[in-house]
Amino acid sequence: MKAIGYYQPLPVDDAAALQDLDLPAPTPGRRDLLVRVKAISVNPVDTKVRKNAAPEAGEAKVLGWDAVGTVEAIGAEVQNFKVGDRVYYAGSITRPGANSELHAVDERIVALAPTSLDDAQAAALPLTTITAWELLFDRLGVAKGGGAGQSLLVVGGAGGVGSILIQLARQLTQLKVIATASRAETRQWCLDLGAHAVIDHAKPLAAELQAAGLGQVDFVASLTQTQQHYAQIIEALKPQGAIGVIDDMPTLDVMPLKTKSLSLHWEMMFARSRFETPDMAEQGKLLAEVAALVDAGKVRTTANASFGTINAANLRRAHALIESGKAQGKVVLSGF
CATH class of the missing domain: 3.90.180.10 (Medium-chain alcohol dehydrogenases, catalytic domain)
Structure with missing residues (x-):
């Protein structure tokens, strides 16, 4: 063959x-x-x-x-x-x-x-759908039909996983879905897929959320460059919030999560x-x-x-x- x-x-x-x-x-x-x-x-x-x-x-x-x-x-x-x-x-x-x-x-x-x-x-x-589904429902623990009054930040919204995660979150939950994108075409892509709002991940995330009038979020799906955005993700999360991660990095320090009692969840679809x-x-x-x-x-x-x-x-x-x-x-x- x-x-x-x-x-x-x-x-x-x-x-x-x-x-x-x-x-x-x-x-x-x-x-x-x-x-x-x-x-x-x-x-x-x-x-x-x-x-x-x-x-x-x-x-x-x-x-x-x-x-x-x-x-x-x-x-x-x-x-x-x-x-x-x-x-x-x-x-x-x-x-x-x-x-x-x-x-x-x-x-x-x-x-x-x-x-x-x-x-x-x-x-x-298939692969990105499984990843997004497991991250949202199995790792972050959002219930189908749930999430009313809560928000999800999707870091890397225009990538393969982000593109399906935005759709699943909009169709199967009541979460407010905020995506990140750094180019005009990727910003529009995220909006077309159903994101309620899009912020620029080339700028500090917490400041971008505040400037957009969105405030802190309950959940973050960090799909790319987690190490680069890590401090900003922690700042952007509400106390007792949750981070879902899929990307690879040499190491990740969990101690900064303690002050806000944040939880970290790995998704590996394999x-x-x-x-x-x-x-x-x-x-x-x-x-x-x-x-x-x-x-x-x-x-x-x-x-x-x-x-x-x-x-x-x-x-x-x-x-x-x-x-x-x-x-x-x-x-x-x-x-x-």
Whole structure:
């Protein structure tokens, strides 16, 4: 089968950083679906793994944790899907990724794809949707339909996770949603997705909130550059507020949180699949719920750039855009 992968971590401008390969097709396990991949999208995790994770000697590592495709075969114990189903999912970080014609994935973290979106549009959603959903409901503890009189600050509102988090918070809670963006086009993107207000994260956050007449917030979803914004996030939060974090940093000092009795919550959407937690199937369920919201016209795709067919050259371009920090919404590719 066609696949895109690498043999050693290299800078994205090196032609060998991602290569077109011919690899054996995977064999589905007992709970697996074998999916013929039609479209993918690229996330920051792809670039981080490519730059830092060395494959086993002589073996290629295949990335890709967003996919839409058609089920070609099922494992012996699969219960919820059949051959021919059109599905979408993010997959597991502990298994080969979906940058390949055929891909095996555990059915518990899969859902039927939204019928109102084409393959590329749907491929933009899974990983960031799971991240945003778990961050909002499972980590920060906001109840569906709850949040009346409370506010959420989304730092990095125009990124992949921010773009879906704004929508979920608006559609499924009563929170006032405040996003951050530093460019005119990303500011408008956040407003179009439903943010009640947008402030500039290139300026001190607490001062920006005060200048906009918004005051301190109850929750912060810090999606990028947490270490850079950390002191301002603490200042911007009300006492007993909560911070949700997804990005990587060398270290994070929790002691400044004590004075206000603030809580810190990590979201890692691969945790359930990595450890096969008893509630692993919640990811498939939430993807199904979001597909229904999409088909009802309440949530829209976050795809914002199409980089053509799925091949090494186009994936290197997509990785370069992600690494630049200037991506707005999601980058998608479709077809081999």
